[in-house]
Amino acid sequence: MSKNFYITTPIYYPSGKPHMGHAYSSIIADIFARFKRLEGYEVLFLTGTDEHGLKIQREAEKNKKDPKLFCDELSKNFRDLTSILNLSNDDFIRTTEERHYKSVKDVWNRLVESGDIYLGKYSGWYSVSDEAYYDQDEIEEINGKKVAKTSLSTVDWVEEESYFFKLSSWSKKLLKFYEENEDFILPKSRRNEVVNFVKKGLTDLSVSRTSFSWGIPVPKNNKHVIYVWLDALTNYLSALNFPNTDDKKFQKFWPANVHIIGKDILRFHAIYWPAFLLAAKLQPPKKVFGHGWILSDDKKMSKSLGNILDPIEIINKYGIDQLRYYLIKEVSLGNDGSISMENLKNCINNDLANNYGNLCQRVFSFIKKNCSNKIPKPTNLSEKDNKLLNQLKNDMPTLINLVNNQNLNEFIKKVVSYSFEANKYFNDSEPWSVKKKNLERMQNILFTICEQIKNISILLNCIIPVSTGKVLKAMNVEPNMISIKNINNMECFNYSNELKNLNILFNKVENDN
Ligand code: MSP
Numbered sequence: 200m201s202k203n204f205y206i207t208t209p210i211y212y213p214s215g216k217p218h219m220g221h222a223y224s225s226i227i228a229d230i231f232a233r234f235k236r237l238e239g240y241e242v243l244f245l246t247g248t249d250e251h252g253l254k255i256q257r258e259a260e261k262n263k264k265d266p267k268l269f270c271d272e273l274s275k276n277f278r279d280l281t282s283i284l285n286l287s288n289d290d291f292i293r294t295t296e297e298r299h300y301k302s303v304k305d306v307w308n309r310l311v312e313s314g315d316i317y318l319g320k321y322s323g324w325y326s327v328s329d330e331a332y333y334d335q336d337e338i339e340e341i342n343g344k345k346v347a348k349t350s351l352s353t354v355d356w357v358e359e360e361s362y363f364f365k366l367s368s369w370s371k372k373l374l375k376f377y378e379e380n381e382d383f384i385l386p387k388s389r390r391n392e393v394v395n396f397v398k399k400g401l402t403d404l405s406v407s408r409t410s411f412s413w414g415i416p417v418p419k420n421n422k423h424v425i426y427v428w429l430d431a432l433t434n435y436l437s438a439l440n441f442p443n444t445d446d447k448k449f450q451k452f453w454p455a456n457v458h459i460i461g462k463d464i465l466r467f468h469a470i471y472w473p474a475f476l477l478a479a480k481l482q483p484p485k486k487v488f489g490h491g492w493i494l495s496d497d498k499k500m501s502k503s504l505g506n507i508l509d510p511i512e513i514i515n516k517y518g519i520d521q522l523r524y525y526l527i528k529e530v531s532l533g534n535d536g537s538i539s540m541e542n543l544k545n546c547i548n549n550d551l552a553n554n555y556g557n558l559c560q561r562v563f564s565f566i567k568k569n570c571s572n573k574i575p576k577p578t579n580l581s582e583k584d585n586k587l588l589n590q591l592k593n594d595m596p597t598l599i600n601l602v603n604n605q606n607l608n609e610f611i612k613k614v615v616s617y618s619f620e621a622n623k624y625f626n627d628s629e630p631w632s633v634k635k636k637n638l639e640r641m642q643n644i645l646f647t648i649c650e651q652i653k654n655i656s657i658l659l660n661c662i663i664p665v666s667t668g669k670v671l672k673a674m675n676v677e678p679n680m681i682s683i684k685n686i687n688n689m690e691c692f693n694y695s696n697e698l699k700n701l702n703i704l705f706n707k708v709e710n711d712n
């Protein structure tokens with residue numbers, strides 16, 4: 200089995216400030232990327248910005264800026280966000296880069312060559328905000344304004360010369376593809392939505408525009424720019440040095456293992472994208488995972504509703520690990536979830552501060568006082584010690600499956616339960632009383648609890664990398680030892696080194712905060 204793993208986030212429109220929804224997609228992808236690395240995979244994790252289209256052109260005009268310079272400024276906010284969120288992305292792509300132009304033009308030429316593109320005239324509804332075309336039955340009127348039913352964004356009637364992609368001829372082939380690749384669209388409920396939509400039959404898709412110029416020109420007809428979604432989706436290939444399909448990166452990482460996206464852009468990734476790729480004689484990605492929305496006041500965040508949650512504000516106040524942990528623990532990955540400050544605080548206090556944080560702190564300070572600040576070497580582990588360690592070890596296949604089946608909520612719950620059990624083990628074993636009677640027993644208890652803290656920290660490393668990184672570093676576990684295969688590997692500790700100082704990991708949040 201290939202040990203390479205390619206994972207992507209959506210590339211974000213840089214027109215506004217990044218919000219919690221963007222942060223959510225990126226954090227999810229980061230957790231999977233980090234977990235696969237822990238499993239020993241060579242991972243390529245891509246994110247970036249989607250910079251063409253009428254929406255960006257209009258914003259630039261409003262700001263009296265050249266669109267490219269405008270994007271240079273705004274894309275930086277998203278690049279900065281990658282460090283604020285502590286993303287482990289290997290690349291950050293911008294659709295205004297030369298490597299991307301080359302790749303989009305090549306895809307276009309492939310579609311022309313395969314006979315899937317023809318020139319015609321488009322007339323229909325278009326939403327600039329979604330950069331999407333809508334059929335008549337997808338439109339409704341609210342307060343005298345025509346809007347798209349799904350996103351409630353305004354639509355305009357558009358009539359212009361346009362190139363079309365023969366999407367209609369791909370319905371059957373797509374249905375066959377979905378059938379043969381059961382896990383292509385996840386979660387299952389989303390898969391059914393897509394399959395039902397395709398079953399109704401697809402219409403040809405307008406893939407170029409003439410009424411504005413901010414985009415990649417159509418090869419041999421630069422009156423047209425390529426439709427922003429055909430342009431944007433291709434970013435996933437551009438980062439692999441496409442069109443050079445002999446390139447090592449392309450060979451290693453295409454087809455992508457998973458595109459993490461929000462459910463709002465499922466149609467583009469689960470219908471248009473595989474159709475474009477199949478027509479261009481390229482393999483579709485293995486999986487598209489559509490997560491739910493983060494709601495604010497029970498509604499989707501949007502500028503017009505004025506209910507945008509700023510991830511940076513929350514991070515400044517509570518910390519990045521705290522936000523990452525909360526989003527993954529409390530929002531069920533496939534469903535929508537409302538953010539509640541009350542739940543965030545409870546999560547920080549109960550799971551992070553009182554449970555994992557407290558466990559590390561009390562064990563460290565006990566070792567400092569009673570064992571010259573060194574983890575004792577195990578000599579004779581009792582049944583109780585082995586039981587604690589083996590339970591986690593035996594659960595490893597289940598834990599790995601949970602992550603690989605995108606069930607992060609269950610994964611986290613299980614890991615928290617180990618931390619709870621470890622605290623209980625420490626209390627019940629009472630190393631403080633054992634000390635006087637049997638020093639060796641105390642040392643074995645301390646080794647066991649350290650080993651379990653190490654195991655839990657490795658598992659949580661993909662979710663809360665900053666704090667688990669501190670704990671593992673304080674235990675002198677080398678970065679290259681932080682991996683799933685070192686769960687219950689007693690060789691990770693250097694028993695002659697003292698523990699490093701470990702400051703409070705998570706400050707408790709007061710309720711009036
Ligand atoms: N540029 C396109 C994506 C092109 S990918 C080839 C786009 N950009 S976006 O900036 O509008 O949003 C991108 C993603 O942000 C959404 O798909 C979704 O993953 C995430 N979110 C935006 N708002 C969200 C919420 N309120 N909640 C959760 N995620 C949401 O679409």
